[in-house]
Amino acid sequence: MNVLFIGGGNMGRALVGGLLAQGSARDGLVVVEPDAAARARLETDFGIRTVPAAAGDLVARADLILFAVKPQHLRLAACALAPHLAGQLVLSIAAGIRLADLSRWLGGHQRLVRAMPNTPALIRRGISGLFAHPSVDDAGRKSAEDILGAVGETMWCAREEQLDAITAMSGSGPAYVFYFLEAMIEAGQELGFSPAQARRLAYATAGGAAALAAQAAESPAVLRAQVTSKGGTTAAAIALLEERAVKAAFVAAIRAAAARAAQLGDELGKDG
Ligand SMILES: NC(=O)c1ccc[n+]([C@@H]2O[C@H](COP(=O)([O-])OP(=O)(O)OC[C@H]3O[C@@H](n4cnc5c(N)ncnc54)[C@H](OP(=O)(O)O)[C@@H]3O)[C@@H](O)[C@H]2O)c1
Numbered sequence: 001m002n003v004l005f006i007g008g009g010n011m012g013r014a015l016v017g018g019l020l021a022q023g024s025a026r027d028g029l030v031v032v033e034p035d036a037a038a039r040a041r042l043e044t045d046f047g048i049r050t051v052p053a054a055a056g057d058l059v060a061r062a063d064l065i066l067f068a069v070k071p072q073h074l075r076l077a078a079c080a081l082a083p084h085l086a087g088q089l090v091l092s093i094a095a096g097i098r099l100a101d102l103s104r105w106l107g108g109h110q111r112l113v114r115a116m117p118n119t120p121a122l123i124r125r126g127i128s129g130l131f132a133h134p135s136v137d138d139a140g141r142k143s144a145e146d147i148l149g150a151v152g153e154t155m156w157c158a159r160e161e162q163l164d165a166i167t168a169m170s171g172s173g174p175a176y177v178f179y180f181l182e183a184m185i186e187a188g189q190e191l192g193f194s195p196a197q198a199r200r201l202a203y204a205t206a207g208g209a210a211a212l213a214a215q216a217a218e219s220p221a222v223l224r225a226q227v228t229s230k231g232g233t234t235a236a237a238i239a240l241l242e243e244r245a246v247k248a249a250f251v252a253a254i255r256a257a258a259a260r261a262a263q264l265g266d267e268l269g270k271d272g
Contacts (some may be wrong), residue, residue: 001028001143004062006054006077007069008033009041011093014122015068016046018150021124030058059084064143065118066104067092071268078105080142085109089140091147092119096261099133101269110135113144116166117151119174126152129166131159164265168257176250183208 003019005012008031016029031050033039039050051058059065059081069077071094085106091113099112106112110133117128128148134139139268141156148154157163164231181202188198228234241247 001063002051003029003060003147004054004058004065005029005031005033006065006067006081007031007073008035008038008050009068009070010064010122011117012066012068013042013045014117014124014126014151015147018121018124019147020046020048022150024150030062032058054081054084054199056084058089060086061267062088062121064091064147066090066091066147067094069094069145071096071264074102075105075271082107082109084223087111089136089143091115091144093148094127095171096264096268098269099131103133104271111140112136113140114160114163115144115148116163116171117148118170121151124151127170128152128154129157129163129170130154131157131163142196161262164261165258167261168254171256172257172262177206 001024003024008016012031012033014171016031019029020026025045026048029048031039031042031048032052032054033042033050034052036052039052042048042050043062051079054077065085065088067074067077067090074092074094074097082105089111090102090106090109093115095116097114099114100110102114103110112133113126113130113136114132115130116128120126121128126148128151130141130144130148132144145154145156155166157166184202184205185195185198188201189195193201211237213223216223218226224234224238228238
């Protein structure tokens with residue numbers, strides 16, 4: 001499959017790296033990237049072809065075109081490509097841009113899939129939500145899934161609005177985890193550990209607990225109860241968290257992120 005990347009920044013690089021690691025052919029990947037330094041890095045690191053601007057013959061040769069530019073650059077990038085599009089599958093990972101807006105910028109093209117990855121994709125531990133235009137067939141969905149699957153897990157959404165919820169959960173989610181890690185590291189240092197020791201304790205605990213929860217048959221609530229004996233140390237910590245309504249605050253925060261994602265979709269989809 002020939003894939004033409006539009007944008008070779010962080011996410012573009014992560015996807016190129018993931019696809020090559022999975023055995024994709026080097027000469028099947030081309031990246032359009034205006035920044036010369038970024039192009040040189042892509043060529044040195046991955047040995048793939050890069051170009052400063054999308055030429056019509058490259059678009060015509062592509063089976064799949066992947067937009068990995070910032071959302072605010074997508075309209076111009078899409079409009080420039082529109083005259084050269086035929087039946088290619090177009091996959092966009094630009095946060096917030098809805099398929100109806102992308103389709104309009106692409107001159108009515110409908111073979112579209114939208115995806116929302118997250119930053120752990122950079123180490124191939126991401127999870128991406130995907131939504132396909134109803135006109136995309138199973139083969140098209142499989143192609144999109146294979147691309148995002150090269151950098152982590154994938155989850156299809158039945159409705160496009162669910163991508164706002166995906167954005168709030170897994171898109172912004174790494175920041176919630178980093179926030180928790182910051183608190184744990186701060187506490188560790190207050191309790192007398194060096195910064196390196198506190199980081200090690202926090203990362204191993206968060207990673208280990210997440211891995212245990214993912215493997216266990218029990219829910220996180222049951223796993224938590226199992227380490228919380230009455231009158232013990234964990235009970236003292238959880239009582240304080242409950243008293244300060246920390247869980248409720250997290251739930252409200254994720255709701256706020258989803259509402260903001262929907263708002264951003266309205267703003268980013270404008271033509272002006
Ligand atoms: N990073 C994440 O965790 C994450 C998660 C989910 C979704 N996303 C989405 O992924 C997309 C890419 O994010 P990123 O972090 O990879 O951004 P990035 O590092 O800024 O990469 C975007 C690249 O596209 C280039 N570009 C701009 N206009 C272009 C055009 N017309 N044609 C070709 N290339 C062009 C930019 O070059 P210049 O720098 O010269 O402008 C830049 O190198 C964004 O839409 C973002 O919403 C990212």
